[in-house]
Amino acid sequence: MKQVRFVFVLLALLTLVSAVSAQTPDENTLVIAQSVDVGALEPSLVGSRAEANIFGHLFATLFEITGTGEITPFLATSYSISEDGTEWTFNLNEGLTCHNGEALTAEDVVYTFQRAADPANAFTGNTVGFVLPGAGYVDARVDGDLAATIILDGPQSESLRLGLLSEVYIHCKDYYEGLTLEEAAEAPVGSGPYRFVEWVRDDYLVIEAVEGYTLTETTFDTIVWRVIPEASTRTAELIAGNVDIIANVPPDQVNAINNSGIAGVQAVAGTRRIYVGFQFGEAFADAPGYEALQKTEVRVALQYAVDVETICAALLGTECERASSMVNPPNSNPNLTPYPFDPARAEELLDAAGYPRGENGVRFETVLQGPRGRYLNDAAVVQAIGQYLSDVGVQTTVEILDWSSDYVPRINQKNVGPLFFLGSGGSTWSALYDMTDLSSPTAGTNYTNWMNEEWFSLWDQAQGVDPETERELVNQMLEVFYNDPPWLMLYFQPDFYGVSTRLDWQARRDEQVIVYNAKLK
Amino acid sequence: MGKYIIRRLWQSVIVILGVTVLAFVTLHLAGDPTYLYVSERAGQEEIEATRQKLGFDRPLPEQYFKFLGGMLQGDLGTSLRARQPALGLILERLPATIELTLFSMLLATLIAIPIGILAALRRGTPLDGGVMLFAMIGQSIPGFWLGIMLILFVGLGLRWLPISGHVPFLQPLFAGDFGTAFGSLPESIRHLILPAVTVGVFSLSRNARLVRSSMLEVLSLEYITTARSKGLREGTIVMRHAFRNALFPLVTILGLEFGFLLSGVVVAETVFSWPGVGRLVFNAINQRDIPLVQAAVVVFSFIFVGLNLLVDIVYAYLDPRIRLS
Numbered sequence: 001m002k003q004v005r006f007v008f009v010l011l012a013l014l015t016l017v018s019a020v021s022a023q024t025p026d027e028n029t030l031v032i033a034q035s036v037d038v039g040a041l042e043p044s045l046v047g048s049r050a051e052a053n054i055f056g057h058l059f060a061t062l063f064e065i066t067g068t069g070e071i072t073p074f075l076a077t078s079y080s081i082s083e084d085g086t087e088w089t090f091n092l093n094e095g096l097t098c099h100n101g102e103a104l105t106a107e108d109v110v111y112t113f114q115r116a117a118d119p120a121n122a123f124t125g126n127t128v129g130f131v132l133p134g135a136g137y138v139d140a141r142v143d144g145d146l147a148a149t150i151i152l153d154g155p156q157s158e159s160l161r162l163g164l165l166s167e168v169y170i171h172c173k174d175y176y177e178g179l180t181l182e183e184a185a186e187a188p189v190g191s192g193p194y195r196f197v198e199w200v201r202d203d204y205l206v207i208e209a210v211e212g213y214t215l216t217e218t219t220f221d222t223i224v225w226r227v228i229p230e231a232s233t234r235t236a237e238l239i240a241g242n243v244d245i246i247a248n249v250p251p252d253q254v255n256a257i258n259n260s261g262i263a264g265v266q267a268v269a270g271t272r273r274i275y276v277g278f279q280f281g282e283a284f285a286d287a288p289g290y291e292a293l294q295k296t297e298v299r300v301a302l303q304y305a306v307d308v309e310t311i312c313a314a315l316l317g318t319e320c321e322r323a324s325s326m327v328n329p330p331n332s333n334p335n336l337t338p339y340p341f342d343p344a345r346a347e348e349l350l351d352a353a354g355y356p357r358g359e360n361g362v363r364f365e366t367v368l369q370g371p372r373g374r375y376l377n378d379a380a381v382v383q384a385i386g387q388y389l390s391d392v393g394v395q396t397t398v399e400i401l402d403w404s405s406d407y408v409p410r411i412n413q414k415n416v417g418p419l420f421f422l423g424s425g426g427s428t429w430s431a432l433y434d435m436t437d438l439s440s441p442t443a444g445t446n447y448t449n450w451m452n453e454e455w456f457s458l459w460d461q462a463q464g465v466d467p468e469t470e471r472e473l474v475n476q477m478l479e480v481f482y483n484d485p486p487w488l489m490l491y492f493q494p495d496f497y498g499v500s501t502r503l504d505w506q507a508r509r510d511e512q513v514i515v516y517n518a519k520l521k
Numbered sequence: 522m523g524k525y526i527i528r529r530l531w532q533s534v535i536v537i538l539g540v541t542v543l544a545f546v547t548l549h550l551a552g553d554p555t556y557l558y559v560s561e562r563a564g565q566e567e568i569e570a571t572r573q574k575l576g577f578d579r580p581l582p583e584q585y586f587k588f589l590g591g592m593l594q595g596d597l598g599t600s601l602r603a604r605q606p607a608l609g610l611i612l613e614r615l616p617a618t619i620e621l622t623l624f625s626m627l628l629a630t631l632i633a634i635p636i637g638i639l640a641a642l643r644r645g646t647p648l649d650g651g652v653m654l655f656a657m658i659g660q661s662i663p664g665f666w667l668g669i670m671l672i673l674f675v676g677l678g679l680r681w682l683p684i685s686g687h688v689p690f691l692q693p694l695f696a697g698d699f700g701t702a703f704g705s706l707p708e709s710i711r712h713l714i715l716p717a718v719t720v721g722v723f724s725l726s727r728n729a730r731l732v733r734s735s736m737l738e739v740l741s742l743e744y745i746t747t748a749r750s751k752g753l754r755e756g757t758i759v760m761r762h763a764f765r766n767a768l769f770p771l772v773t774i775l776g777l778e779f780g781f782l783l784s785g786v787v788v789a790e791t792v793f794s795w796p797g798v799g800r801l802v803f804n805a806i807n808q809r810d811i812p813l814v815q816a817a818v819v820v821f822s823f824i825f826v827g828l829n830l831l832v833d834i835v836y837a838y839l840d841p842r843i844r845l846s
Contacts, residue, residue, distance in 0.1 A: 036804075039602035047558070122574035124558040124601075129567055185604040201603075201613065202804075203687060203796040228685055228794040232669045236677045236684045404807050409552040412559075412568060444565055 024241045028221040032245045033234045037202045037227040040185035043169035044116040047125035053513040054225055058190035059169030062090050067508035069428030071162050085155030085464045092146040098172035099195040109148035110140040111173035135164040155464025160432045193218050202227050216516050238263045238498045249496035251317025257498045266507045267318045270495040271328045271426035276488035279417025281449040287418045289366025296484050301349030303339035305392045308490050311384050315377045316494055323489040325478045331431035333478040346392045363393035370421035371407040372400050376493055382421045414447050428510055431474045450486035525837055533826040544818040545585050554809030598812030607816035616691035618797035622782045624713045625721030633725050637732025659726030668719040668792035685794035688712050716793040720786055736767040776832040780825045
């Protein structure tokens with residue numbers, strides 16, 4: 001009798017437990033899982049791609065960068081540039097409103113820029129840390145109800161500046177002026193096609209389509225952004241049908257998703273340039289291999305030493321094309337072909353450069369530093385590169401460092417090398433954007449301390465010229481970069497997205513997850 | 522007794538201060554956190570400006586005493602990333618972690634006691650061997666691996682339980698919304714089971730071994746032999762005479778079990794996407810959100826020290842020799 005009772009209790013428990021909750025999204029709801037949450041709902045604090053994905057739906061920008069790299073009108077219909085290139089006037093659409101019904105006018109655009117730049121607000125992140133200084137922002141003023149002028153510090157490439165200014169999320173003055181910074185960081189009122197509904201920190205964030213939004217169409221009424229930090233859990237939720245899109249699928253889980261019948265993986269060549277930097281800073285003068293690496297011939301020789309295709313196939317789980325320059329296709333110099341993997345050629349060039357193999361088979365020793373946990377399978381890739389270099393006689397010691405506590409401060413202080421592994425975000429819309437890493441010998445992002453006079457002279461010439469001249473100058477610069485390489489160019493990092501089979505959506509190259517026009521199949 | 526409590530309170534304050542100093546120094550030893558709050562393309566000027574905005578340009582003792590001064594007034598600073606009061610962020614997330622911790626503790630205790638007793642009563646049998654094998658595996662299995670396996674087999678394969686996520690119970694309960702709290706209780710429990718097993722399996726295994734060995738020890742004592750010789754039924758001997766005494770060691774460690782489990786939830790919170798304090802602190806450490814980490818250290822110190830203090834006071838109450846020494 002006791003045994004029968006036990007079986008009944010067990011069955012009852014199993015029934016209770018197996019009543020799986022209806023987590024599968026309905027046809028009006030799209031669920032996207034990312035590994036990290038937004039830090040705050042403050043448009044001027046956005047600092048990561050995961051945050052930009054959400055804010056890109058809540059807040060509109062003056063112009064919009066499409067997945068294929070075109071910069072198209074959005075809140076603004078057009079813009080004009082003053083003769084000296086320092087004043088950009090944006091003309092807004094009529095009848096725009098923020099989500100609280102407040103009219104969106106030139107005053108709001110000006111307020112957005114001024115609020116972001118105000119030191120009293122102590123904002124950090126992309127807008128104040130990169131966009132405004134990158135575009136040379138000085139101030140902004142209202143030139144009419146629908147005309148906002150951004151004042152800048154000098155001429156610059158038009159496409160570069162337009163793209164930069166298109167990253168600023170416009171918000172309404174009256175609403176934000178009435179809030180403290182703390183309040184604003186909890187209750188965003190945006191200008192984009194979706195409005196904020198609910199946020200449970202580190203759990204989920206819900207947005208819903210704004211009725212009657214005229215600037216773009218929206219397919220789904222509701223988008224839920226779930227935070228699932230563990231990649232295996234994201235994959236499991238996708239395969240279970242509870243999530244429609246996941247980002248950062250690890251290569252080892254691609255087959256599991258593709259074989260599930262519930263979802264598939266889209267692999268795209270991202271815009272992030274992955275490279276090995278050669279350190280020119282004199283602080284490294286005593287470091288092993290420094291002297292050899294100063295020679296252009298040695299740096300060119302090492303371009304032939306690394307089998308990038310095999311690294312991609314074996315360690316990144318996909319085929320990838322080796323980069324020919326620091327600029328993303330299709331904006332790169334079409335006349336440049338990537339260096340092939342040819343270790344014999346590498347050895348030949350190293351011999352010619354005055355570094356023959358010694359009795360122990362070593363030409364010279366050096367150190368390659370790299371991070372763990374920042375880029376796709378980074379530590380393994382760094383070790384593979386170290387081995388390829390050792391194979392041609394450049395005895396390479398690999399040092400893997402923690403990304404946030406160790407590597408980031410070193411990188412920003414240009415205290416890495418003599419060889420260092422790094423990725424740098426790129427774009428689909430401007431060659432010069434991709435080249436800003438090396439905008440001057442002292443630029444914060446010139447981590448190699450590279451000093452090629454021809455390159456920097458051409459850079460200055462390329463600012464504020466017509467697009468055709470800019471193209472010619474860019475091509476010349478990329479030839480300089482190719483022949484006197486400060487980087488050992490590797491690949492554009494592949495990005496893997498898991499996408500439900502119920503969904504018709506194409507992943508973009510620029511790591512942005514924009515789903516206005518995603519549709520059900 | 523009063524003097525004893527005052528002395529222990531003073532010691533607790535010193536411990537908390539010591540912990541804050543240690544946390545502060547180690548966080549700053551790990552490098553300048555400014556770099557995590559600027560764009561990867563920021564120049565030196567921007568980095569310097571951000572350093573000033575965040576207050577990291579001030580001397581370390583000044584930064585520490587500013588934090589300490591705020592702490593004495595109940596202000597544990599503002600999170601750099603969330604731009605919200607750090608204490609508020611922690612308290613907002615604490616209910617989810619407490620739910621997980623308490624449920625794990627409940628599982629670890631309620632399952633450990635019967636299987637520990639059974640193993641002791643069947644010493645040397647396959648049942649005993651099986652329980653000990655389970656306990657050994659449970660203590661050596663890595664939490665993140667177990668969590669992922671549970672997701673794959675129970676969540677995804679069998680579809681018995683949710684794969685990840687959280688349905689709050691304590692939060693609406695504390696807010697006085699009893700309808701929501703109890704209405705969602707079944708869902709809350711279903712979401713709790715897999716993470717709680719992941720968190721609690723180590724404690725469960727350890728407790729089972731403890732109950733078994735304690736039970737074996739008690740069962741070998743003379744008063745049990747006497748009880749048997751008087752002809753008492755085995756069930757009565759075990760439950761009435763042996764069980765109570767065998768539980769003392771378990772009761773002793775249960776006081777500290779909560780703190781132990783509380784510190785072990787980070788992995789489960791990450792694997793199961795559980796929005797608790799563990800993940801909050803883990804992310805804050807990665808992002809070098811120093812005010813938030815400091816605040817968490819203080820809150821955790823209070824919880825740990827408070828629990829220890831409580832246990833010590835109870836001991837002193839039960840055994841006067843402790844307070845006299």
